[in-house]
Amino acid sequence: MGRSGWVLGVVVLAVAWASGLVSGRKFAYLDNLSPGFSDGVCERHGKGVFRGPYLQAGGHERMVVRWSSEEEGLGVVCYGKSPGRMTAAAFDQEAFPRGSEHSVALEGLDPGTEYYYVPAVTSAEFLASSGSAEVYSSGSEGGDEAMRSFLFPDASSSSPGRSAAAGAMAAGTSQAGVAAAEEEDALSIVSPAEYYSFTTFPEPGAGVEEPVRVWAIGDSGMGDHKADSVRDAFVNFTGGDWDLTLGLGDLAYNSGKDWEYQKGFFEFLSEENARVPVFTTPGNHDRPTSDLWSQTGPYFDLFTNPGDGRSGGVPSNHKSYYSFDYGPIHFVSVDSDTLGLHDDPALYAWLEKDLAEARRADYQWIVAYHHQPPYSKGSHDSDAQYECYKLRSNLVPMFEKYGVDLVLAGHSHSYERSHLLSGHFGPSGEVRSNPGVVKARWSKGEDGVETLVKTGEGENSGTLYLVTGSGAKTSGGSLDHPAMASSQNFLGSVLLEFHPSGSRLDIHMVGSIPGQDALDHAVVLKTPK
Structure with missing residues (x-):
């Protein structure tokens, strides 16, 4: 099969998966028919999700994303106004006892606006080594001193690693932040079946x-x-x-x-x-x-x-x-x-x-x-x-x-x-x-x-x-x-x-x-x- 045939096959399978034809659903959802790109902190998306994601407490500038995962860790949601720019990130509002129940509040959103998002599970070790601890401590809702100390006991602003990705997260969906992340290959590809959209x-x-x-x-x-x-x-x-x-x-x-x-x-x-x-x-x-x-x-x-x-x-x-x-x-x-x-x-x-x-x-x-x-x-x-x-x-x-x-x-x-x-x-x-x-x-x-x-x-x-x-x-x-x-x-x-x-x-x-x-x-x- 030539490259064009392979691409067509992938697109057809993606459409079938997203529309529910594989699972027997009658309706085709059209919000995720092509691959998306998120910040690298969400690279472990879709790992053992058994409940959700589901949207709660919606409003004109907020949406709460909840889900449960089979593996324990810190919940993170990467999001943006385009599936190719899901470069803002928000983290669990609190550390759940089992680390597998996740509730992430996306705050400061624009009213009446469509957002694309992908939930994932990460770890304190990954965030500390990647340089994302600084972003969490400065930009995450609920990122107080006690939580930061628990998650990142050895983290500092000079942590090595994905500094550009951290910059992209801190910059939200700004072009400068995305460009910096792309230069260091910090974006993670997300399959069509693993991201969603909502409108505030x-x-x-x-x-x-x-x-x-x-x-x-x-x-x-x-x-x-x-x-x-x-x-x-x-x-x-x-x-x-x-x-x-x-x-x-x-x-x-x-x-x-x-x-x-x-x-x-x-x-x-x-x-x-x-x-x-x-x-x-x-x-x-x-x-x-x-x-x-x-x-x-x-x-x-x-x-x-x-x-x-x-x-x-x-x-x-x-x-x-x-x-x-x-x-x-x-x-x-x-x-x-x-x-x-x-x-x-x-x-x-x-x-x-x-x-x-x-x-x-x-x-x-x-x-x-x-x-x-x-x-x-x-x-x-x-x-x-x-x-x-x-x-x-x-x-x-x-x-x-x-x-x-x-x-x-x-x-x-x-x-x-x-x-x-x-x-x-x-x-x-x-x-x-x-x-x-x-x-x-x-x-x-x-x-x-x-x-x-x-x-x-x-x-x-x-x-x-x-x-x-x-x-x-x-x-x-x-x-x-x-x-x-x-x-x-x-x-x-x-x-x-x-x-x-x-x-x-x-x-x-x-x-x-x-x-x-x-x-x-x-x-x-x-x-x-």
Whole structure:
């Protein structure tokens, strides 16, 4: 075979590998179809990665990359704005006990910008001998004296070796730094299957030029062929193009053990979580092995949610409830399973402060999400279950007070879409005895798409409720709650499309039935009062 034939063969194999044809995936990811180049400190990329990489705590200037490796060492991520220039580096935020669990924060990023990255594992000995210790001590977030002393006991600014590579790391993606690294052959080649890309969020409150696309999926943690069919249907429906993922609880069946998360979440969404940041909320099947009061256990070990407020919103300083911003949209995650159920005063004090500030900031949309639904007649009957009653008593009034537009939940293994509600705090019969709790109803146009108009903002302007808990199984139920406009017992998940105008939201229930793209399509229009 001539050189041109060899190159073509390599490209074809790279495309097949990256697109998932080798593994049986239907969708072709297009972010890594050619070799990349990283700083040499990441030369041991892809060595024994068995979980991840997966993106956490995304924001307009930060992204946290997490993964687990079979070999111990210091985690490092090389990144840049081009796959051929992944020459900036960031290191583990802390020394994990086993040295095989890695969490690296990429800080100081540009908003709304695509970055390419590769995770790797290195050692203190390699960094000290290569001259990279100086870069870590001067440029790494969290590189305090104690950590530097532990990692580099004999390192100094005169360490021999790859001084040009160190300069490239310190210079980020600057041309001078890259050129210096290239002169000393300090860059490491990265195969197409071993690097990924992500896009940072717009600045909080900033407008967007394209629709913001959000994947909401609940009760997905089975890790079986049904879950795979839901994932594949969504990825193909969206063309692999969406901005963030909301995991609405029950991410690992049956009791939230480490190996169950590996099967039901990390292997199930391995390609997706490496490219799109995922934000989670705890469900009842995440709870048995984790303590939501002390914030310990597998759920808290495996997920890094932005309770520090650095992704937007008021800091909660808690791992099971938090908020964040994506440009003109404010998202709020509430623990409805334990802390909300047992009236944790800290949760309610934080939630009120966060929603009040979000309302004053005049976001185009405010979206809340948690696991249990306040209204459902699916596999869980909201008239009969105490946690649903508590939601209607405690959380729903606060959502309505601050004009939350949309509330997402799972738990019931079905899809349910409500009318616009206000003041519906009682059982389902209240909709008939007091019709005023339905503030606006859906109307179907000639194209068959249902449209709902929400007039005004703020207190008692009305809230829409979606249940999407059929990410891996369906479990029936009467599906006849009078507050619901649509109820379906099909496998699927939801795509939300927030349009740049700020006045339109498209809702797609994407099922896994062959030949049917969306089992439900509805449009919310917002108008001034």
